[in-house]
Amino acid sequence: MTSNPTEAASFKTIDAGTLSASAGLSGGLWSDVWKRFQRNPIALAGFYVVCFLVFIALFADFIANDKPYYLEYRGKTYFPILRSYIVDVDLGRWPAELLNVDFKKLQGAKAVFPPIPYRGTGINLLEPLEPPSIRHWFGTDKLGRDVMAGMVHGSRISLSIGFVAVGIAVIIGVILGAIAGYFGSWADLVISRLFEIMLSIPTFFLLITVAALLPPSIFLTMAIIGMTSWVGIARFTRNEFLRIRNQDYVTSAIALGVTDRNVMFRHILPNALAPVIVSVVLGIAGAILVESSLSFLGIGVPAQLVTWGSILREASSTTFAWWLAVFPGFAIFITVLAYYLVGEGLREVLDPRLRGLR
Amino acid sequence: MTAYLAQRLLLTIPTFIGITLIAFLVMRLAPGDPAELRAAGGLGAAAGAGISVEKRGAVDEAMAQWRSQYGLDQPLHVQYGVWLKNLATLSFGESFKDNQPVWNKIAERLPVTLTLNVWSIIVVYLVAIPLGIYSATHPNTFGDRVTTLAAFVLFAVPLVWAATMALVFLCGGDFYYLFPPGGLESLDFSNHWPLWKKIKDHAWHLFLPVVLLSYDGFAGLSRYMRSSMLEVLGQDYVQVARAKGLQEKTVILKHVLRNSLIPQVTILASILPGLIGGSIIIETIFSIPGLGQLGYESVLARDYPTVLALLTVTAVLTLIGILISDVLLSIVDPRIAFGRRLQ
Numbered sequence: 001m002t003s004n005p006t007e008a009a010s011f012k013t014i015d016a017g018t019l020s021a022s023a024g025l026s027g028g029l030w031s032d033v034w035k036r037f038q039r040n041p042i043a044l045a046g047f048y049v050v051c052f053l054v055f056i057a058l059f060a061d062f063i064a065n066d067k068p069y070y071l072e073y074r075g076k077t078y079f080p081i082l083r084s085y086i087v088d089v090d091l092g093r094w095p096a097e098l099l100n101v102d103f104k105k106l107q108g109a110k111a112v113f114p115p116i117p118y119r120g121t122g123i124n125l126l127e128p129l130e131p132p133s134i135r136h137w138f139g140t141d142k143l144g145r146d147v148m149a150g151m152v153h154g155s156r157i158s159l160s161i162g163f164v165a166v167g168i169a170v171i172i173g174v175i176l177g178a179i180a181g182y183f184g185s186w187a188d189l190v191i192s193r194l195f196e197i198m199l200s201i202p203t204f205f206l207l208i209t210v211a212a213l214l215p216p217s218i219f220l221t222m223a224i225i226g227m228t229s230w231v232g233i234a235r236f237t238r239n240e241f242l243r244i245r246n247q248d249y250v251t252s253a254i255a256l257g258v259t260d261r262n263v264m265f266r267h268i269l270p271n272a273l274a275p276v277i278v279s280v281v282l283g284i285a286g287a288i289l290v291e292s293s294l295s296f297l298g299i300g301v302p303a304q305l306v307t308w309g310s311i312l313r314e315a316s317s318t319t320f321a322w323w324l325a326v327f328p329g330f331a332i333f334i335t336v337l338a339y340y341l342v343g344e345g346l347r348e349v350l351d352p353r354l355r356g357l358r
Numbered sequence: 359m360t361a362y363l364a365q366r367l368l369l370t371i372p373t374f375i376g377i378t379l380i381a382f383l384v385m386r387l388a389p390g391d392p393a394e395l396r397a398a399g400g401l402g403a404a405a406g407a408g409i410s411v412e413k414r415g416a417v418d419e420a421m422a423q424w425r426s427q428y429g430l431d432q433p434l435h436v437q438y439g440v441w442l443k444n445l446a447t448l449s450f451g452e453s454f455k456d457n458q459p460v461w462n463k464i465a466e467r468l469p470v471t472l473t474l475n476v477w478s479i480i481v482v483y484l485v486a487i488p489l490g491i492y493s494a495t496h497p498n499t500f501g502d503r504v505t506t507l508a509a510f511v512l513f514a515v516p517l518v519w520a521a522t523m524a525l526v527f528l529c530g531g532d533f534y535y536l537f538p539p540g541g542l543e544s545l546d547f548s549n550h551w552p553l554w555k556k557i558k559d560h561a562w563h564l565f566l567p568v569v570l571l572s573y574d575g576f577a578g579l580s581r582y583m584r585s586s587m588l589e590v591l592g593q594d595y596v597q598v599a600r601a602k603g604l605q606e607k608t609v610i611l612k613h614v615l616r617n618s619l620i621p622q623v624t625i626l627a628s629i630l631p632g633l634i635g636g637s638i639i640i641e642t643i644f645s646i647p648g649l650g651q652l653g654y655e656s657v658l659a660r661d662y663p664t665v666l667a668l669l670t671v672t673a674v675l676t677l678i679g680i681l682i683s684d685v686l687l688s689i690v691d692p693r694i695a696f697g698r699r700l701q
Contacts (some may be wrong), residue, residue: 042507063397067474098699135450157626193372193373197373197376199676199680200674200677200680201672201676202631202634202669202672202673202676203631203635204632205634205670206384208638209385209657209665209669210384210656212660213384213660285514289516293516293518293635293639296639297638297639297654312518316525319525319526319529319531319539322532325519326523328521329516329519329523332516332519333514333515336516337511337514340513
């Protein structure tokens with residue numbers, strides 16, 4: 001019997017009703033999760049580090065920029081950083097006297113610069129490989145680019161790599177895992193072969209192969225990382241689906257004639273989500289690690305782009321420039337650690353098997 | 359049991375075909391023509407600077423000839439068939455780069471990577487198993503938490519960072535010169551050296567790469583060991599052993615340890631792909647002539663036959679590893695063959 005639209009609709013309303021009712025009573029699963037998550041100080045510290053990184057990435061232009069926030073020049077006031085956004089989206093232009101000027105050398109101008117008055121990609125061949133100083137807190141690289149500015153802007157790449165790559169991995173992993181776990185038998189057999197293939201192929205090698213064959217592009221790299229890292233999420237999802245599929249409420253949903261797709265994604269998935277979320281957070285850390293290795297090897301990331309891994313790459317050839325190794329590497333380490341801590345904290349809160357153990 | 363083994367073996371066949379198919383398609387469908395690259399390498403910048411029409415024709419002709427020599431002008435499925443047939447006889451063709459048989463290149467470098475990885479597997483187990491035993495026998499104590507956290511923090515250290523830091527601070531440069539910056543033996547290495555000196559020299563060169571390859575394995579294995587041991591500790595027979603008055607030490611070392619070690623041996627296969635990835639980074643940084651370095655160089659040079667061979671060889675080795683560990687596990691633990699659904 002195919003699903004009857006009115007029946008499905010009424011089922012939906014019941015579903016939504018019970019959901020909101022339970023949310024009203026207990027404050028909902030997620031606020032409960034958040035409450036218990038907060039009790040773990042280490043995981044909470046990790047969460048704050050991630051928030052800090054998101055802040056840096058969002059406001060990178062206001063933290064490290066060679067344009068001033070505020071400029072008084074020839075009797076007029078400007079807000080050059082804000083203006084650069086307007087110019088970028090083609091809503092305005094630079095005034096003629098500010099077009100392609102070096103804001104630091106404007107005669108008789110009053111300007112307020114960001115704390116790091118450099119751009120990540122601002123080449124200055126007069127100051128190559130400067131050790132850390134008051135002018136350049138984290139030193140400069142071979143082309144005289146400020147390392148700290150490069151790291152501030154590089155945080156955007158690290159952050160977006162995590163989200164884009166894992167986003168792709170989640171879509172592939174959840175769909176394949178759901179199909180394998182829900183339908184079982186043949187579908188499970190075939191999809192499990194896929195898992196085995198992906199587990200046998202040395203993923204990192206496959207990754208550098210594909211990334212090196214395609215034109216260097218940060219988005220392609222993110223996509224490839226996503227396409228090679230879904231196995232963990234898929235296995236998690238499959239196992240959860242396998243477990244939940246045999247529960248009575250699923251059987252009754254099927255008996256009511258709810259379509260397979262609705263049973264899978266509307267009824268099972270929300271209950272399978274908790275363990276999957278843990279693997280997603282851990283996956284973000286993994287993707288950041290992989291990206292840093294790729295830019296370290298100089299594969300997949302355009303040469304002019306400054307990423308944390310690409311600064312490290314320079315350190316391996318100019319070994320006296322210790323600042324090129326210490327700072328960006330530490331940034332990767334802290335980011336990855338923060339995600340791991342959040343993931344572990346979530347695991348402890350979400351995993352029912354761990355509940356009551358401590 | 360036999361039925362399980364037969365089923366398990368049969369299921370390996372589609373996986374094998376899948377692996378070879380993926381490796382093959384990735385290499386052939388990617389943009390970038392090896393013939394073009396070869397021509398560009400041979401003619402240098404002349405091609406880019408704009409050469410005359412006749413010369414261009416000559417280049418095209420050479421490229422066409424070269425394509426047919428390597429079978430690159432055949433349809434894809436024919437190429438795949440030929441390659442698969444050759445695979446059965448371990449002939450992976452010749453490298454595009456230097457016309458050496460690919461298998462020779464791999465065989466030449468395999469011992470180096472094997473040495474590196476076998477040592478790091480040994481280090482991982484030697485460190486992680488005792489850590490796991492300690493954590494399991496002192497669960498939720500301060501010591502358990504500290505070791506778990508330490509292993510965890512190490513796990514988050516990016517390999518590229520650790521390696522670069524070691525290179526900058528420990529291998530000459532402006533800081534300490536405790537270890538060599540690369541290679542497998544000293545420049546003045548000679549076969550006339552006494553044995554201990556040779557061993558010392560190799561150990562000195564291998565120390566950093568092995569440590570770097572192993573540190574991130576501590577967390578996974580020690581936690582795995584911890585949970586598997588805790589599981590065994592909770593079983594009735596352990597209580598019986600304690601009840602009959604055995605010393606705690608005997609209970610742990612004789613009764614618990616053996617049973618909780620079994621799964622640890624079998625996860626070896628799943629460590630392999632990670633180690634291969636690590637080898638690529640470590641061998642490139644420390645210029646160690648192993649499979650990882652070969653892989654990296656071949657990828658950059660678009661040396662299709664070599665990359666394809668490496669992908670396949672490592673994947674098939676891992677597949678065999680997984681198969682062996684599954685079979686071993688089912689022999690050791692008959693419940694698996696009896697009840698468990700195949701994954």
